[in-house]
Structures are given as structure tokens and as C-alpha cells.
Amino acid sequence: MDRPPLLAIAGPVPQGRAMTRSPARSIEDGGGYAPDGPYSFARLALSLLISTLVGAGMWAIIVVMPEAQRDFGVDRSAASLPYTLMMCTLAFSTIALGRMTDRRGIVLPLAISGSSLGLGFVLAGYAPNLIVFSAAHVLIGVGAGTGFGPMMADISHWFVKRRGVAVVVVASGNYLAGTIWPLLMSLAMPLIGWRATYVGIGLIIAATVLPLALAMRRRPSAAVFDEAEAATAAARADVGITPRMLLVLLVLAGFSCCVAMSMPQVHLVAYCGDLGYGVAHGAEMLSLMMALGIISRIGSGFVADAIGGSATLMIGSFMQGVALTLYLYFDGLTSLFVVSGIFGLFQGGIVPMYAVICRELLPPRQAGAAIGLVVSATIFGMAFGGYFSGVIFDLTSSYRMAFLNGVLWNALNFAIVAWLFWRRQRRARVGQLLAA
Template identity: 35%
Template sequence: MTPGSIETRRSWITALAAVTILSVSFGAPLIVTVGLRDIAESMGEARSLPSLVASLAYVGAGLGGVLMGWLAGRTSARLVALLGGAMVTGGLLLASGGAPWQLLVGFGLMVGLLGNGALFPPMMTYVSLWFDRRRGTALALVSSGQYVAGALWPSLIERGIATLGWQRTMALYAGVVAAVVLPLAALALRPAPVPPPGSAAAAGPVAGAQVLGMPPNLALFLLALASFLCCIPMAMPAAHLVAFCGDLGITRQKGAAMLSVLLIAAFLARQFWGWVADRIGGLNAVIAGNLCQAAGMAAFLATQEETGLFLVAAAYGLGFSGIVPGYVLAVRELFPAREASWRVPALLFLSLSGMAAGAWLAGLLYDGFGGYAVAWRAGIVANLAALALLMWLALRRRVRLSPASAA
């Protein structure tokens, strides 16, 4: 432990507990992703319905994060995480009933709003309070819970759906969530340390001061708007890759394996992006990640052959994985630590809403055009708009003395 630093061995134990919790809780929405065609066929509906279910899980998690982040700031991260684990469990059990309303309520309200909404955004804020020197690396690790879930669960879920059906697979996974998330949240999550006066963690931006030459709330809104735009394309391949492969004659089993490859690559690269963000700053890391993501989306338009798609999926995962932790780090760099409990969830609400919009939009455009090419192009346009806004914010930071640098 460096003198004056709040980082200890306990900090990393907390981060590992958080990533384990998220790696299980984020497996729940993947059941809809892997079983998208099965769910649509069993209900006699177009793909827009299960796409909407997946979208509600994302937007619910984002909206719930604002509420649960506020609650965690006034109670404890442990209490909120226990609530989240219980809601993910209950939501899966409800959705396994198979009716459209059960899917929408189970995933939108319980798995999303009250479940992952109580786990992902508050957990990112909570873990950031345990670090001051390697915050970007820690945030990259914790936010990788989604990718650990994506690497671990799709193939197992695919086998479960093939053997038991999607409804029984949901019910079985509810038991996994209850067995892992609830005990770990109860035993591993403790109050975050208080930075000693004069330490690096205690220093930081001044409350109420301008950020990037703007009122702080306007600066946060623009940063969150950029996160919304860049998360639209981020969700498209992740939510529709298995179905896309099926349309090309690639088996669902190989499509699930391809999704795992994408998310394994994202997990490994995210640790690199965290290291980079600690050295170049959150905003610059987000810009670099967006450039890579735009290139990856363009690559999905260039090939429809199985081997080529495996390579594109891996490259795409390597590129986009630094974006979300970069945004969280940027918020922590630009705004006071005491405001993190609501500013980080507010930004992540827009990020997850962008992922929800991307997952739903890809399904809608598929139904309208009979293929995914138009969806990929729409994602690239959103990505370029995000890049333009981020570069403008970065330019303002270069020409003005930010509160973070002033401190």
C-alpha cells in the first residue's frame, strides 16, 4: 500500500467479489440472446418481441441504477446488492412462465430495473471508492463481469435450451443466481474506506466548479449523450450475433461459440484498456475505443463467412471493450467523489439505454428489411456521431484548464 493511498489487498478482494457477482447476474439476459429465435418461434411473434425483452433488461438496469445508486449512497452497497440478487432470481422464475407479459415484467422490471440495476451501476461506483492509483484498472476488471458472463454462459445456455427448452433453462439459472450472488454479496461487500485528509483520493474537482468550461450538469449530459450513441452499435452484434449466424446457415451452437469468442476477447482486452486509461485518462480512452468499435462494425458488413465472422467477432471484442470503464473513469476524473453515487449511475443509465436502443433497433430493422445489413449501417452512423461529440469535448479539455488539473 502506497502511503496516503486507500488501496489495499481488501480493495482487490472487493473488486474480485464484484466481478464475480456481475458475471453471474449478467448471464440472465443472455438467455434471451441465445434463445431469441426459440422464444420468437414459441410465441408466434416476430423477433421484435424478444428483442424488446432484451432491450428492457438493459434500459431497466440503467434506470434502476440511478435509483439504486441513490439508495446505496444512503444505506449500503451490501443491502442493495442483496436486493438485486433476489430480484434477478425472481425475475427469471417469473419469465420462465412463458407468457409475453411474464417475459416483459420478469426481465424489464425485475432482472433489469430492480436486479442488475441494483448491481451494475452501484457496484461500479462502490468499487471506484476503494481505489485512487489504479482506478481505471479496477473499473475495467469489474465492468468485465458482462464479458465473463458472455464467455462462460452462452454455450451452456445453448445446451440447456436444446435439452430442456428456454423456460426450464431460465428457472434453472435462477437457482445459480441465488446460490452465488446472495452469499457473496452478504459476505464480501463492506463499507468503502474514507480517504485520509490530504491524500490523493481526498483531492479532486471542486463541487459546483465548471467542467470542460461548462456547468457541471451540462457537461455530464453531453458525456452521457455520447455514451448513449456509442452504446447503440455496441449492443447490436452482442444481442443479435447468434440469430445473425442462424440466418447465414451457421448453427446456433457455433453462433453461441462465436458470441463467447467476442466476449472473451472483450474481457481480455478490457484489462489492457484499463491499464491504458490509467495513463491517458478516461476521455481519451473512450475516443480510442470508439474508433476501434466503428472499424469493427464496418467489418461485420464485409464478411458473412463462418471463419471470417469468428475473426471479426474477436477483433470487435478487442476494440470496443474499453469504452464503458473509460466513461466511468472520466466521470470520476471530472467530478467530485462525493457526487459519484448519482453521476456514475446517471451516465450508465444513458449507456445502458443506448444498448437497449441498439438491441431493439437491430430487431426492428431486421423485421423491416429482412436482414441485418441496414442495422449495422445505422450502428456505424451512431458511432460516428458519438466520436464527433467526444472529440469536441476533448478539444475543450485541451484549451481550458479542467477542475481535475487545477487540483
């Protein structure tokens, strides 16, 4: 039985490039691994495991922050500095390690991640003061940079029919890390303290990620990249803008959507405390949001494989705007649980769709750099949105204007992605009429 074709070309195949046999069959005949095959799914499972391990770098500081604050005798703003440094470093390392993935494959970035995370966590565990503790989180930020953008870029080369699902599965490693690592740390810290827990995390990551990286040595064949290049060129022609301009628009869209997304994620616990419901209820709402976010993240992959990344992102952006608007009108305890659950269902699949769109429309040999840049924009959007929402609250003594600010940023995101979708659809229809 013939295997599925390597790529579903988004437009007519240029003359002289017509193929007489399945590209996937040609790849396997040459000793390579065809996309969507057994090796691809095995690599997907391994990528999810590695992403979950590396994702510890993003969540550990949130768990130990109160203990570290007491240990170092500093105030809350000073204790937040390691998190800020980690996130900023993470954003830049995602770009740098994404470029490295394009040139050398994923093994070296993973080796850097395993080493940086191992050293960073151990150094933080033995830190005598906040300065050393903060510097250690720069290393942790470097190490965490491989776990999201570069890993999504790598797995995208091994799937065509199920690329959307593959990308969101790897992206879910971040959410799984946010579920598993804080739980394990909350169990370990009362027994051995936060310092020993940090050292243990570093040793576990170094001992697992470094050898697992060796299992990721294989790289897609030249035929895979050639066929992907033809597909993205045809799809990009339907949009009718240059790769650089498309990347600029995706960066702006990613930044704006995550400014909007940050308001509930960063301030929901404090919002519940201000309403008199207690921070415990706020933490429960946040957990519900994250859990349903995993479901929506996986579901968005199936939707993207059916209708495309652009359409899926447009739907997700619109629904996130609806959920943010609901926060303006409902502030009862039960209604906040419902709205937070709805928000989780709507927002979980948005960020991975930028990776899917990059692979649909941009040159595949630059996937790591492009996805890394867009993902970094989303990280900066989360950081700016969380801070700016706090500024708005300080000025107004209310989160109502902060939620409205999120709605407006979401409207900008929706305008960009809707325009890209409309332009591609319109040009594709014109092309079909001319061909007829």
C-alpha cells in the first residue's frame, strides 16, 4: 500500500516538479524516515518527555519563592527578581537555540539545556545570597529555552498530515511541567527543604536530558526539506506578502495575544483575594484553567490538521476575547470558576498555532529561528501584560480596566490574524478563478 504523500501542496505544483512516485516512499527507499511514520511518533513521545523535564525551569522558582524570600531576608519584589531574569533569559535563549536547531539539529541545544539547568539548579540550591540565586536563574533561563520553541520546530519536520497534533503535544510539555513539577516539589520541600529539592531537580534533569538528547540525533533528509520548501512557497504565494513582513505580523500578533492572556493567568489569584474569596479559591481557578488548557491545546492540533493553523488561530483569538469580556460582567465565586474554565478551554491552543503557521508559510530551514522569535514575543507579551495590568490596578484600585485592556490587546491580535486569513482565502479564490 502506498503511503500518504509527503506534503499537501497548498497550490498547483510548478511545472517540471511533478512527481511520479510518493515522496515518502522515495525517502524510505533512500534509507530515511518518512514523515508521519512509526519513527515520527516515537520521536514525538520522547520530545514530550524531554519538554516536560526541561519545563521545570519555568515553574520551580514560583514554588520556592516564599521560602527563598524568608531565607535571604528580602522583600517580595526583590524575591521576584530571579523569576524576571529567568523569563527574560528564556525569551532570548529561545531565539538563539532556535537558530542553532536550524543549523545543527536539536541535540546540541538539548545538551546545552541539560547542562545549564543542572548547573543552574545546583548553584541556586547552594546560593549564599540573592545575587548568586538570581545569577543561577539566568542559567536556568538559558536551559529552559529549548523546551518550547526549538522542540516544536524540530518535531514539525517529522509530521505532515498530523503536524498540528504533533506540535501541540510537544507544547503541552510546558503545561505538564507546570502540573507535575510543583506537585513533586511540594512533596519534597517539607521533607528535605527547598535547597536540597533544587539540587535534586538539577541532578535529575542533567542525568536524564543529556542521555535522552543522544536519541534525537537523526535529522530529516534533504528531500523532506525540499518538499516542505515547495509547499510553504506555494502557501506563502496565496498570502502575497514577504516572509519578513509575515514574521513581523506574527510577532506583533503573538505579543498582543499574550498581553491579553496574561491578565487572568497572572492576576487571577490576587483578584480573588481582593474580592474576598481568598487566594486558595484563586489558586483552584488557576489550576482549573491550566488543566482545561491542556485539553484545548491538544484539541487545537486536531482542528489545525483539519482546517489549517491560520483558521484555528483566528477562532482561538476570537473566543479568548469572548472569555476576557465575560470577566467584565461576572465576578461571583461560582461564575468566576465557570469563566476561568471557559478561558482555559479557549486560550490553551493559541500559542502553538504560531508554530504551525510558521511551518505552513515560512521556509522550513528557518523554522527554529522563526518559531523561536514568535514564541519569544509571546513570552515578552506575558511579562509586559502581567506588569502593565498591575500598573493599571495601582492607578485605578480595580482590575476592571485591566480586563478591558486585555480585551483591547486581544482585538489587535484578532485583527491581524483575521486579515492574514482573509487575504489568503481571497487570493486563493482569485487563483482558482484564473486557473479555471
